[in-house]
Amino acid sequence: xxxxxxxxxxxxSKRPRTYIAFIAIAAIVSIFQFAFxxxxxxxxxxxxxxxxxxxTFDRVQAINGYFMCYIILNTLLIQVPILVxxxxxxxxxxxxxxxxxxxxxxxxxxxxxxxIVKFAAATIFTVFLLLWMAVTALLLxxxxxxxxxxxxxxxxxxxxxxxxxxxxxxMWRYYAAFAYATVALTVIAALSLLLSIFAExxxxxxxxxVCIVIVCTIISNINVPVIDRNIKPFLFTSYLxxxxxxxxIGTRPDGSTIKGSLENWPAIRKSLxxxxxxxxxxxxxxxxxxxxxxxxx
Amino acid sequence: xxxxxxxxxxxxxxxxxxxxxxxSFTVNEGDVYGFLGQNGAGKSTTIRMxxxxxxxxxGSINIFGKELQHHRSEILRQxxxxxxxxxLYKYLSAYDNLSIFAKMSxxxxxxxxxMDQLQLVGLDKVYNKKAALFSQGxxxxxxxxxxxxxxxxxxILDEPTNGLDPQGIADMRNLIVRLSKEMGKTVVIxxxxxxxxxxxxxxxIIIHKGEKVVEGSVDxxxxxxxxxxxxxxxxxxxxxxxLETSRWKIFLQPAKPLQLMMNKDLVPAxxxxxxxxxxxxLSVNSSHSLENYFLSLTTQPGYVEAFxx
Numbered sequence: 001x002x003x004x005x006x007x008x009x010x011x012x013s014k015r016p017r018t019y020i021a022f023i024a025i026a027a028i029v030s031i032f033q034f035a036f037x038x039x040x041x042x043x044x045x046x047x048x049x050x051x052x053x054x055x056t057f058d059r060v061q062a063i064n065g066y067f068m069c070y071i072i073l074n075t076l077l078i079q080v081p082i083l084v085x086x087x088x089x090x091x092x093x094x095x096x097x098x099x100x101x102x103x104x105x106x107x108x109x110x111x112x113x114x115x116i117v118k119f120a121a122a123t124i125f126t127v128f129l130l131l132w133m134a135v136t137a138l139l140l141x142x143x144x145x146x147x148x149x150x151x152x153x154x155x156x157x158x159x160x161x162x163x164x165x166x167x168x169x170x171m172w173r174y175y176a177a178f179a180y181a182t183v184a185l186t187v188i189a190a191l192s193l194l195l196s197i198f199a200e201x202x203x204x205x206x207x208x209x210v211c212i213v214i215v216c217t218i219i220s221n222i223n224v225p226v227i228d229r230n231i232k233p234f235l236f237t238s239y240l241x242x243x244x245x246x247x248x249i250g251t252r253p254d255g256s257t258i259k260g261s262l263e264n265w266p267a268i269r270k271s272l273x274x275x276x277x278x279x280x281x282x283x284x285x286x287x288x289x290x291x292x293x294x295x296x297x
Numbered sequence: 298x299x300x301x302x303x304x305x306x307x308x309x310x311x312x313x314x315x316x317x318x319x320x321s322f323t324v325n326e327g328d329v330y331g332f333l334g335q336n337g338a339g340k341s342t343t344i345r346m347x348x349x350x351x352x353x354x355x356g357s358i359n360i361f362g363k364e365l366q367h368h369r370s371e372i373l374r375q376x377x378x379x380x381x382x383x384x385l386y387k388y389l390s391a392y393d394n395l396s397i398f399a400k401m402s403x404x405x406x407x408x409x410x411x412m413d414q415l416q417l418v419g420l421d422k423v424y425n426k427k428a429a430l431f432s433q434g435x436x437x438x439x440x441x442x443x444x445x446x447x448x449x450x451x452x453i454l455d456e457p458t459n460g461l462d463p464q465g466i467a468d469m470r471n472l473i474v475r476l477s478k479e480m481g482k483t484v485v486i487x488x489x490x491x492x493x494x495x496x497x498x499x500x501x502i503i504i505h506k507g508e509k510v511v512e513g514s515v516d517x518x519x520x521x522x523x524x525x526x527x528x529x530x531x532x533x534x535x536x537x538x539x540l541e542t543s544r545w546k547i548f549l550q551p552a553k554p555l556q557l558m559m560n561k562d563l564v565p566a567x568x569x570x571x572x573x574x575x576x577x578x579l580s581v582n583s584s585h586s587l588e589n590y591f592l593s594l595t596t597q598p599g600y601v602e603a604f605x606x
Contacts, residue, residue: 007397014388099384103443106348106378107401108370295350 001113008121012087018125021083022132025076029136032072033144036063043071047153065142066150066170070247072137073177080181081188081213081240082206083129088122088192089205092290096200096297111291115193119283122189123182130178130185138174152247163249169259177243180268183275184243187236188213190282197290200297213237236278242271299326300362301451301483302347307356309342309507316342317507320356324485324500329477331498331515332487339507340487341381344455347485348378360451374403377449381456383440387429391420391439394428395446402447414442418472434465441472452476454486458493466493473497495519524561525550528571529579536576543570 012018036043040063092115095101104114150165165173191212195205216237219227232238245268250261262268302324309317317339324330334340345351347358349369358365360372385394392411399406415421418438428436437457444452454473458466474497476482488494494501495515502512511518526548530536533554540549540557545567548557557567564583571578 003400007400010393011386011389011397014386014393016388098386099382100386102345102348102350102380103378103383103385103398103440104401105350106373106376106380107398108373108403109401110370292352294352295345 001117004109004113004117005120008117009124012121012125017090018087021086021129024083025080025129025133026136028076028079029072029133029140032075032137033068033141036068036071037144062148062151063145064148064150065138065145066147066165066167066174068141068145069138069174070150070152072141073133073181073243076133076137078217080129080133080185082210084122084126084185084188085192085206085209087125088189089196089209090202091118091122091193091196093196093199093202093205096295097202099297101297102295105295112287115283115287115290119190119193119286122193123186126185126189127182130182134174134178150247152249154244154248163247163251163257165247165249165257166259169249172260173246176246180243180246180272183272183279184236184240187240187275187278187282190279190286191236194282194286194289197286197293233274236275239271239275242268242275245271300324301326301328301360302330302485303359304343304347305357305359307343307346307358308354309339309346309351310354315507317346317353317504320504320507320509322502322509322512324483326483327477327481328500329473329484329486329498331494331501332485332504333491333494333501334487334489334504336489338504340489340504341455342507343504344378344380344453344485344487347453348376348380349373350380374447375450376453377444377447377451378453379437379440379444379455379457380453382433382459383436383443385428385436385439385443388427390425390427391415391431391442392424394439395442398443399446404447410446414446417445418442419468433460434462434468437461437465437469441469445476450483452482452484454484456488457486458488470497521561522559524559524564524583526557526559526564526567527580527582528555528557529581530555530571531577531579536571539571539574539576545570 044062092101095104105111147167149167150170152163152165154161154163188209192205192209195208196202199205216235217240220232220235220238245264246262248263250258250263252258300323302322304323305321307317307320308315320339320343332340332344342351346353347360347365349365361375363372365372386397389397392415395411395414396406399411404410412421412424415424418441420435420438420442423431423435428439431439437460441454441457444454457473458469461469470493473484473486477484477497477499486494486498498515500512500514501518503510528536537549537555540546540555545557545559548559550556550558559567561583564581568578568581
């Protein structure tokens with residue numbers, strides 16, 4: 001199995017398409033960093049206008065590396081599923097399209113092994129993608145903007161809220177957030193892999209994955225009680241942005257924040273478990289479908 | 298000689314369509330086994346079932362004396378295959394492609410082993426070149442190297458000459474002969490280019506519409522009794538009438554104006570009788586190539602039964 005995984009990773013590393021995702025992330029992050037370096041003050045003013053409560057802080061110091069990474073992740077983690085789909089949706093369909101699938105399966109490798117290895121490779125790609133995001137959005141932002149206490153703007157119902165996380169309480173939250181995002185994006189990788197089994201070129205599964213994510217995200221954002229109760233809990237898109245929970249810090253009755261705390265850890269844990277269940281079900285379905293499939297490509 | 302492949306009552310249905318129907322055949326050790334049929338006859342479906350790419354609807358496949366379904370990995374470890382076009386990873390070099398598939402075959406891979414295989418198929422000088430830049434012939438040779446790299450006992454080649462130029466076809470033919478005679482491999486080769494099979498196969502099966510038409514040694518199937526004789530005269534209609542009232546009637550092909558299937562030894566007598574009957578002959582051509590035989594079998598069901606019996 002390890003040998004197969006090495007082969008899979010070698011193939012991914014040799015494909016030019018793989019690097020498109022890394023270039024795209026670097027480009028988007030750079031644009032953000034340039035924009036905030038040039039005129040971050042305007043953004044801050046805008047955010048403060050929407051905040052209900054009075055809050056006094058140094059607006060120049062507030063635009064630091066931690067704050068920047070949070071802003072970038074808020075935007076980027078919505079687009080990254082497309083980049084994950086670029087590789088994962090090609091897993092089986094790309095092999096079918098190239099004509100290598102029949103060659104692979106005429107080797108003494110079981111179909112279950114192949115699907116698990118393809119899934120593992122897509123997951124490792126996702127991890128690398130997020131590590132790259134961590135390097136560009138967090139580390140590079142820290143280099144450019146420096147460090148400091150982190151401001152978190154939050155919309156809660158119709159209210160806006162500002163929270164302050166002290167500098168020494170930030171990094172573990174980022175580690176946890178990136179780990180959560182890895183699980184969330186792995187659901188996308190698993191979904192793309194499943195769809196790729198049905199196709200003989202990768203365009204179809206990529207488009208199908210993106211469409212499913214878009215449709216489910218729209219449904220997840222519809223605030224109608226009947227959907228809230230009966231549909232949203234089962235949609236993986238309802239949990240994709242759960243990483244933000246690591247930046248919602250617990251507060252005392254007087255409103256002061258508690259260092260090292262989370263506002264709602266049970267909710268984060270539940271979201272994680274639901275995402276993991278999605279992965280299990282989708283990968284299981286992929287194995288079942290692939291084992292029965294006649295290879296006609 | 299031991300049976301390497303034993304297929305019994307193999308069938309594959311896609312809904313109402315029957316791609317392969319109750320197909321049984323045996324490939325013995327050391328055979329170059331020709332698998333013949335027109336396009337759509339069910340050759341590729343059968344070969345894919347031998348490689349577990351397609352699941353049979355019914356029937357059994359035993360390879361190396363073991364049931365394929367339950368000993369898949371063990372059997373495939375001793376089997377090499379080229380299925381139609383060997384489309385490899387275009388973005389990888391010949392060396393990397395070979396290395397990947399060698400590792401997947403479960404063998405210990407060394408640089409020497411890979412370079413030896415590339416040398417065998419004449420690609421050692423371009424080992425570092427990306428497969429995307431290869432001609433069809435080079436890709437085909439690389440596919441053969443992939444099939445042979447783990448030193449399999451059984452080699453399955455599905456339409457291996459597709460897209461090759463005449464020189465490529467000749468090279469492939471020579472390689473197959475070498476694999477069989479020098480290296481003792483058992484080779485199953487499917488093709489619709491019957492003249493190719495005729496030159497290299499020791500035994501063969503002809504299938505048509507998913508069913509076996511005939512199976513046997515090439516020598517048997519190329520018996521002189523199956524010679525096709527085409528006659529051209531100044532008056533074909535009158536000549537046919539003459540033949541229909543003579544002992545030659547039983548050899549006349551129904552759908553062809555003046556074609557007979559007969560023993561080659563009888564051709565001089567036929568010519569003598571036609572001349573004696575004042576038939577003005579323009580030409581008499583006889584042939585018993587596998588292609589004629591194949592065409593006669595697959596287009597004339599009456600003859601099929603006669604030969605099968």
